[in-house]
Amino acid sequence: MLTVPSIIEAIGRTPLVRLRRASEETGCTILGKAEFMNPGQSVKDRAALFIIKDALTRGTLKPGGVVVEGTAGNTGIGLALVGNALGLRSVIVIPETQSQEKKDM
Known part of the structure:
Protein backbone atom coordinates (compact mmCIF):
# COMPACT_ATOMS: atom_id res chain seq x y z
CA MET A 1 0.00 0.00 0.00
CA LEU A 2 1.27 3.47 -0.90
CA LYS A 33 -5.23 5.76 -15.80
CA ALA A 34 -7.50 5.44 -12.75
CA GLU A 35 -7.75 9.17 -12.03
CA PHE A 36 -10.87 8.59 -9.94
CA MET A 37 -8.45 7.28 -7.30
CA ASN A 38 -6.98 10.76 -6.73
CA PRO A 39 -7.80 12.23 -3.29
CA GLY A 40 -10.61 14.37 -4.76
CA GLN A 41 -11.68 11.48 -7.01
CA SER A 42 -11.04 13.42 -10.20
CA VAL A 43 -8.42 14.27 -12.81
CA LYS A 44 -9.08 17.89 -11.77
CA ASP A 45 -6.87 17.36 -8.69
CA ARG A 46 -3.83 17.48 -10.99
CA ALA A 47 -4.96 20.74 -12.59
CA ALA A 48 -5.69 22.29 -9.19
CA LEU A 49 -2.25 21.33 -7.90
CA PHE A 50 -0.55 22.86 -10.94
CA ILE A 51 -2.64 26.06 -10.84
CA ILE A 52 -2.05 26.69 -7.14
CA LYS A 53 1.66 25.82 -7.19
CA ASP A 54 2.15 28.02 -10.26
CA ALA A 55 0.34 30.96 -8.63
CA LEU A 56 2.43 30.57 -5.46
CA THR A 57 5.66 30.37 -7.47
CA ARG A 58 4.81 33.47 -9.51
CA GLY A 59 3.69 35.37 -6.43
CA THR A 60 0.14 35.98 -7.64
CA LEU A 61 -1.03 33.92 -4.66
CA LYS A 62 0.61 34.48 -1.30
CA PRO A 63 1.09 31.83 1.42
CA GLY A 64 -2.01 31.85 3.63
CA GLY A 65 -4.00 33.57 0.85
CA VAL A 66 -7.44 32.86 -0.53
CA VAL A 67 -8.37 30.86 -3.63
CA VAL A 68 -11.69 31.92 -5.18
CA GLU A 69 -13.33 29.86 -7.92
CA GLY A 70 -16.70 29.89 -9.63
CA THR A 71 -17.61 26.28 -10.38
CA ALA A 72 -20.13 23.58 -9.65
CA GLY A 73 -17.86 20.63 -10.17
CA ASN A 74 -14.62 18.83 -9.63
CA THR A 75 -12.39 21.84 -10.23
CA GLY A 76 -13.69 23.46 -7.07
CA ILE A 77 -13.23 20.26 -5.09
CA GLY A 78 -9.64 19.96 -6.32
CA LEU A 79 -8.83 23.60 -5.57
CA ALA A 80 -10.32 23.37 -2.08
CA LEU A 81 -8.48 20.11 -1.40
CA VAL A 82 -5.09 21.41 -2.56
CA GLY A 83 -5.60 24.86 -1.06
CA ASN A 84 -6.45 23.44 2.34
CA ALA A 85 -3.43 21.12 2.28
CA LEU A 86 -1.18 24.10 1.52
CA GLY A 87 -2.66 26.32 4.23
CA LEU A 88 -4.82 28.45 1.94
CA ARG A 89 -8.46 29.43 2.35
CA SER A 90 -10.88 28.50 -0.43
CA VAL A 91 -14.10 30.18 -1.50
CA ILE A 92 -16.07 28.19 -4.05
CA VAL A 93 -19.03 29.99 -5.62
CA ILE A 94 -21.67 27.83 -7.29
CA PRO A 95 -24.73 28.81 -9.33
CA GLU A 96 -28.08 28.98 -7.55
CA THR A 97 -29.39 26.43 -10.06
CA GLN A 98 -27.29 23.64 -8.51
CA SER A 99 -28.92 20.95 -6.39
CA GLN A 100 -29.18 21.51 -2.65
CA GLU A 101 -26.94 18.48 -2.16
CA LYS A 102 -24.10 20.20 -4.04
CA LYS A 103 -24.70 23.48 -2.22
CA ASP A 104 -24.42 21.69 1.12
CA MET A 105 -20.97 20.34 0.28
Missing part, protein backbone atom coordinates in the same frame (compact mmCIF):
# COMPACT_ATOMS: atom_id res chain seq x y z
CA THR A 3 1.98 5.77 2.04
CA VAL A 4 2.60 9.47 1.40
CA PRO A 5 3.55 12.31 3.78
CA SER A 6 0.66 14.53 2.67
CA ILE A 7 -2.43 14.48 0.50
CA ILE A 8 -0.54 16.56 -2.10
CA GLU A 9 1.87 13.69 -2.77
CA ALA A 10 -1.06 11.35 -3.43
CA ILE A 11 -2.27 13.43 -6.39
CA GLY A 12 -1.41 11.71 -9.66
CA ARG A 13 -0.15 8.50 -8.07
CA THR A 14 -3.04 6.56 -9.48
CA PRO A 15 -2.68 3.09 -10.97
CA LEU A 16 -2.74 2.09 -14.60
CA VAL A 17 -5.34 -0.59 -15.29
CA ARG A 18 -5.07 -2.93 -18.27
CA LEU A 19 -8.25 -2.67 -20.33
CA ARG A 20 -8.58 -6.34 -21.19
CA ARG A 21 -11.27 -6.26 -23.86
CA ALA A 22 -9.84 -3.26 -25.71
CA SER A 23 -6.37 -4.81 -25.53
CA GLU A 24 -7.58 -8.15 -26.90
CA GLU A 25 -9.60 -6.55 -29.72
CA THR A 26 -6.71 -4.36 -30.89
CA GLY A 27 -3.80 -6.69 -30.24
CA CYS A 28 -2.18 -3.90 -28.23
CA THR A 29 -1.84 -3.37 -24.54
CA ILE A 30 -4.26 -0.57 -23.68
CA LEU A 31 -4.10 0.97 -20.23
CA GLY A 32 -6.46 3.34 -18.47
